[in-house]
Amino acid sequence: MRMPNGARCLLSLEQIESAWDRIAAALNRDLPDEEVTLLPVMNGGMFPACELSRRIDRPIRFDYVHATRYRGGTRGGEIEWLHWPRLPDRPETVILVDDIFDEGYTLQAIRDRIAADFRVVTAVLLRKQHDRGLARDWVDYHGIDIPDVYVFGCGMDYHENFRELPEVWYMPESS
DSSP: OOTTTTTTEEEEEHHHHHHHHHHHHHHHHOOOSSOEEEEEEETTHHHHHHHHHHHOOOOEEEEOBEESSTTTTSSOOOOOEEEEOOOOOOEEEEEEEEEESSOHHHHHHHHHHHHHSSSSEEEEEEEEEEEEEOOOSSEEEEEEEESSEEEEEEETTTTOOTOOOEEEEOOOOGG
């Protein structure tokens, strides 16, 4: 595969697999023993949701939410709602899954819309370490803390490409 010039691997497949296992173990420990709804934030949350679904020991209902602030860019703007899920009629736990917790505003907006009717927990693979946006402890479950660099792979894109990579890569000029 032809990688972007200068791209460097930040997290190996083994580190990523271990993070998925830790997140799922915590969810399995903390969630009620009943059906849950796994709700990835598209597009990036699709890959983490697939990985977690293989590890969560509960019946899982799938849907998705598509809300974006990036629209192919590297900086967020206003939230654009592209798809809202059909949530079940009865209260249950919704696991809101995304690839990365950066500033957190997209996850917060989605959670706020759902939380009136459901127990919502948030799970992300990566949590960026910086002082922008929501407090770093806002997200309920995360796999790995990373520095404040532009990353891709494991659901995150580099100019709409490379989401499918099983490792996390970064661009050194973004550090």
